[in-house]
Every structure is written in structure tokens, then in C-alpha cells.
Amino acid sequence: MRTPHALLTMTVTAAALAAVAVAPAPAAGADAVPSPGTYYVQSATTGLNAADNAGAVEQHRxxxxxxxxxxxxxxxxxxxxxxxxxxxxxxLGRGGDQARTVACASPEARWQITPVGTDRFTLADPGTDRRLTVAPKPAGANHPARLTVGTGTGDLATWYLTPTAPATRPMPPQDRRTLDQVTFLTAHNAYANGVDGGFAPPFVNLFPNQNRGIERQLADGVRGFMLDIHQTPDGAILCHNSCTLVSRPVALWVDLQRMVDFLRAHPDQFVTVFLEDYVDPAVLRAELARVQGLSEVLYRPDRTGVRENGWPAMADLTAAGQRLLIFSDHSRAADRSAGLTRDSFGVMYQREWTVENHWSMGSGAGTSDWSCYSRWYDAGTNIPLTRTEPGFRPLFVMNHFRDTTVASTAGTDNSKLADRARRFCQPAACKKPNYLAVDRYDLGDPAAAVTSLNTYTYP
Structure with missing residues (x-):
């Protein structure tokens, strides 16, 4: 089990942020304000939504x-x-310097909505410089839940008006669809399957996240693999929490070799590996060096202008033979202090290239939490699911599993995967999930959700 750690962005000018109306009049540029409809009012800072809480307006998951x-x-x-x-x-209205719900007939319910870039807006008290604002973040804490009305600027006072039912477009033809337009079935804790070897101490070993080995997962259409690696005298080993007391654990290089061999035999396929990474960079580099043919298929987005030009077409990656992408959740800052960064040998830092929702929907039984919010939003980190950069949209990893794997619960959850992706996570990220990560992918037909998502793009 993974443990907690882990639209188009617009250039907003200072003039646009400072511009406010000074007299009641039809809003300038009103044609750029969204058409009447149902929306989420979503913070550009946190990605959280404005919600009515007994009259108070707060940002919620x-x-x-x-x-x-x-x-x-x-x-x-x-x-x-x-x-x-x-x-x-x-x-949604104002009560002094606080956002709150008011009667729609009240003057305090009126907002001047001003575009500050495609899909982003300020909501101002008409005739003033007071805007709906996320309160500044106190040191060592998250942004306060209660929304304010003040003279905030920048992203704190910038909002997405995200449609609850956005228009979509048909998926481009195979030769033109880009990596960020495609969705892949992803196995959470793919190594914890009880088939390829041991993965946890005896009691935990009774609750595998998957029940088929890596080679079978590849044959079944799994294309994303979440793997936990720990450091032992033998190198980088696949284990849950630690490798102590684990019988017959599998080395990382063994599973990577299986994937490279699969890609050699299937030159039209693409595979992504997500490492929950507890090893030193030199140990990981030595482990990868044991994989025969890895360099021939490894995809290096850091060397191909992705951040400037966006993700390439899948057909171009296939033609170039670049069909294995490896991410680590490790910290770049920690690696710099150690003197060796992982991207120097082809492992990308996941927080630089992806966004990811919180890792758990709750315990293995009982009620579930379908809210969809960033895994990397806490007192020390703020990477909203909506994060983008000019010319670059991070890949979206959607987690859909519980703390503990119970087969009956996993089957039910997986059958609801498409619904959660459409109603909860897609609008929360303002983008389509690229990786649907589940436990027991053999139950509940999560592949059907992948197929459905691969029929359209989210513009």
C-alpha cells in the first residue's frame, strides 16, 4: 500500500489582476465570462472548491x-x-470581509467576474477592489478553509469556473493522440501480488493488492505499475514498508526486466513505472544498470522539450522506441545534497511531471471518501491537481483504492471507477486522468473505465 507523503495555465499580467470596475456597467469583455450553467468555483492556489457550510463559504475538497x-x-x-x-x-456572496451565502436578491450576492486568462477569473465586489480570496497560508499550516473578501491579488484571488459537465472532444486518430490525452490501466502495488514472490511480513502478506504476477498484468493490459522499493545489501528490493521478515522478495531489476522484455516483443506498447522510493540514488542507478536493454526503451521527457512544447504523440514515441517512463516520488532537493540526482540516469521526479490525488479512499470496508484532492497539499507542499505551466500540462495520476485490500470492496470500487473519474476527479483536476490506479484490477472491470476515457479528450 502506498503511504501518504504523495486549464491551461495562463500568463496573468499585473495590470489584469489590478483591473477593477469603478462604476456599475455591463462587464467589459462579458463574452469571455462563461455561459450560464452549473460550475465549481475552484481556487487557482489550492484546487479546492468553494462550498456552502451553514452560511459560511469555505474551500473544501x-x-x-x-x-x-x-x-x-x-x-x-x-x-x-x-x-x-x-x-x-x-x-455566494459577502458579509463584511468574509465570504458567505446570502439571499440572491441581495446586492451582496452580485459579483463582477473578470477574465484573467482562459478559464481563470477574479470575482469582485462591484465598484471596489475587494475580491473573493483564499486567505494567506500561515507558516506550517494549510490555507484556512474560510474564504475572505479583500484586496488580495495573484493566484490567491484567482478562480477557475469549472463546468460540472464540460464539453469534450473525440479522441484524435491513433497517429496524432499525445501522451497526455491517453489513459492507462495502472496496478497499485503491482509487486504485491503473492505470485512473483513475497512482498511483506507474514500477516500483511495475506492481503495482496493484486493476485496476478507482473507478466500476467502486462498481458492483461496493465500499463502503469506502482512499485515500493527499499534498500537492502542486495540492492533495491520490492517490499511493503520494509523488507524485514519478507520471504522471497523480488528485486526491482527483475520486474523491470520483465517490462523491457515485454516492450521488445510488443513495439507498439508504452509502460510507466511509479516508484515509491526509499533507496539512495547510487543504489537505484546500480539496480537499473542490471536491466538488459533498458537504455534502448527508456523515455527521457527532460531531454525532448516537453516542458516547452507539451507531451509528444504516442506514435512518435513508438517510432523512436522510447516506451518506458520511470518516475520516483523521491525529493530532488535530498538528492542534490547527496550529490547525485535521479534524472541524471533517466528517472524523473514525479512531482515535476505529474499531479496525483490523495492515495486513499478510506479503510478497506465501510464508507468511502470519493473526494478528489491533491496528494501533495499539506503544511509543507502545495501542488494542486489543477497545476499547469505555460505550454505544459502535467500527467494526472488518479488513485482509486483503500487502505487495505478487501476483494469484495475492491470489486465494488472498481465498478464505480468511471463514475468517480467523470464526476469527481476530472473536474477536480480540470483534466482527464492519465493513469487509473486500482487494487485487484481483475475485479469490477476497471479496464472498461479506461476504454471509456480513451474515447474523448477534455479540452
């Missing part, structure tokens, strides 16, 4: 049509109203 997070946008003269879908007649 995205929860689809739950938790009073959806707002009907409509024009009101030269301004706009945002009426809560769960409270007819109740709108």
Missing part, C-alpha cells in the same frame, strides 16, 4: 455533486450571481 459545492451562474444586469444548487434563492 472536491466532492462532485455532494457538499454544496455546485453553483448556478447567471447574469444579473451587468453583474453575475452564483446560486447554490442545493439552496434555491441562496447565492
Amino acid at each position: 472536491p466532492r462532485g455533486n455532494e457538499d454544496r459545492q455546485q453553483w448556478n451562474l447567471r447574469a444579473d444586469g451587468g453583474w453575475h450571481l452564483l446560486e447554490n444548487t442545493d439552496g434555491p434563492g441562496t447565492c
Whole structure:
């Protein structure tokens, strides 16, 4: 089990952020304000949604049509109203310097919505420089939940108006679809299968995340592999939490060799590995050096202009033979202090190339938490699911599993994967999931969700 650690971005000018109306009039550039409809009001800083909480307006984890997070946008003269879908007649408004819900007929419910780049907006008290704002982050804490109305600027006062049912486009033809447009079935803790070898101490070993070995997973269409690696005198070993008391653990190079051999035999396929990484960089480099043919298939996005030009077409990667992408959740800063960075030998730092939602939906039984929020949002880190950069959109890793793997629960959860991706996680990230990570991929037909997501793009 993975443990916790782990739209298009616009250039916003200072002038655009500072611009406010000084007299009631139809909003300039009103044609750039979204059409009437149902939206999430989503912070550009945290990726969290504005929600009505007994009259207070707070930022909450995205929860689809739950938790009073959806707002009907409509024009009101030269301004706009945002009426809560769960409270007819109740709108997102202001009470002094706090955001709160008020009667839609109140002047405090009116907002001047100003575009500050495609899909991003400020919401201002008409005729003033007061905007809906996320409160600044105290040292050693998250941003406060309660939203304020003040003179904030920058991303703290910038919002996505994310449609609850966005228009999609058909997937491009095979020869033109890019890596960030494709969705892959991904096995959470793929090594913890009880087939290839031991993966945990005796009791934990009774709860495998998968029940088929890596070679069978590849044959079944799994193309993303989450692997936990720990350091032993034998190198980088695949184990849960530690390798102490584990019988017959598998070395990382063994599973990577299986994947490289598969790619050699299937030149049209692409595989991604996600390392939950507890080894020194020199140990990992030595482990990769044991994999025959790895350099022939390894994909290096850091060397091909991805951050400037976006992800390449899958057909181009196939033609170049670059079909194995490896990520590590390790810290670049820690590696620099050690004198050897992982990307120097082809392992990418995941937080630089992807976004990822929180790793757990709850315990292995009972109620589940379908909210979809960043795994990397805490007192020390703020990487919202909505993060992008000019010309570059991170890949989206969607986790969909529990703390403990129970077969009946995994089967039920997997059958609901497409629904959670569509209603919860896709709008939370303002992008389509690229990797659907599940336990027991053989139950509940998660491959059907992958197939469905691969019929369209999220513009």
C-alpha cells in the first residue's frame, strides 16, 4: 500500500489582476465570462472548491455533486450571481470581509467576474477592489478553509469556473493522440501480488493488492505499475514498508526486466513505472544498470522539450522506441545534497511531471471518501491537481483504492471507477486522468473505465 507523503495555465499580467470596475456597467469583455450553467468555483492556489457550510463559504475538497459545492451562474444586469444548487434563492456572496451565502436578491450576492486568462477569473465586489480570496497560508499550516473578501491579488484571488459537465472532444486518430490525452490501466502495488514472490511480513502478506504476477498484468493490459522499493545489501528490493521478515522478495531489476522484455516483443506498447522510493540514488542507478536493454526503451521527457512544447504523440514515441517512463516520488532537493540526482540516469521526479490525488479512499470496508484532492497539499507542499505551466500540462495520476485490500470492496470500487473519474476527479483536476490506479484490477472491470476515457479528450 502506498503511504501518504504523495486549464491551461495562463500568463496573468499585473495590470489584469489590478483591473477593477469603478462604476456599475455591463462587464467589459462579458463574452469571455462563461455561459450560464452549473460550475465549481475552484481556487487557482489550492484546487479546492468553494462550498456552502451553514452560511459560511469555505474551500473544501472536491466532492462532485455532494457538499454544496455546485453553483448556478447567471447574469444579473451587468453583474453575475452564483446560486447554490442545493439552496434555491441562496447565492455566494459577502458579509463584511468574509465570504458567505446570502439571499440572491441581495446586492451582496452580485459579483463582477473578470477574465484573467482562459478559464481563470477574479470575482469582485462591484465598484471596489475587494475580491473573493483564499486567505494567506500561515507558516506550517494549510490555507484556512474560510474564504475572505479583500484586496488580495495573484493566484490567491484567482478562480477557475469549472463546468460540472464540460464539453469534450473525440479522441484524435491513433497517429496524432499525445501522451497526455491517453489513459492507462495502472496496478497499485503491482509487486504485491503473492505470485512473483513475497512482498511483506507474514500477516500483511495475506492481503495482496493484486493476485496476478507482473507478466500476467502486462498481458492483461496493465500499463502503469506502482512499485515500493527499499534498500537492502542486495540492492533495491520490492517490499511493503520494509523488507524485514519478507520471504522471497523480488528485486526491482527483475520486474523491470520483465517490462523491457515485454516492450521488445510488443513495439507498439508504452509502460510507466511509479516508484515509491526509499533507496539512495547510487543504489537505484546500480539496480537499473542490471536491466538488459533498458537504455534502448527508456523515455527521457527532460531531454525532448516537453516542458516547452507539451507531451509528444504516442506514435512518435513508438517510432523512436522510447516506451518506458520511470518516475520516483523521491525529493530532488535530498538528492542534490547527496550529490547525485535521479534524472541524471533517466528517472524523473514525479512531482515535476505529474499531479496525483490523495492515495486513499478510506479503510478497506465501510464508507468511502470519493473526494478528489491533491496528494501533495499539506503544511509543507502545495501542488494542486489543477497545476499547469505555460505550454505544459502535467500527467494526472488518479488513485482509486483503500487502505487495505478487501476483494469484495475492491470489486465494488472498481465498478464505480468511471463514475468517480467523470464526476469527481476530472473536474477536480480540470483534466482527464492519465493513469487509473486500482487494487485487484481483475475485479469490477476497471479496464472498461479506461476504454471509456480513451474515447474523448477534455479540452
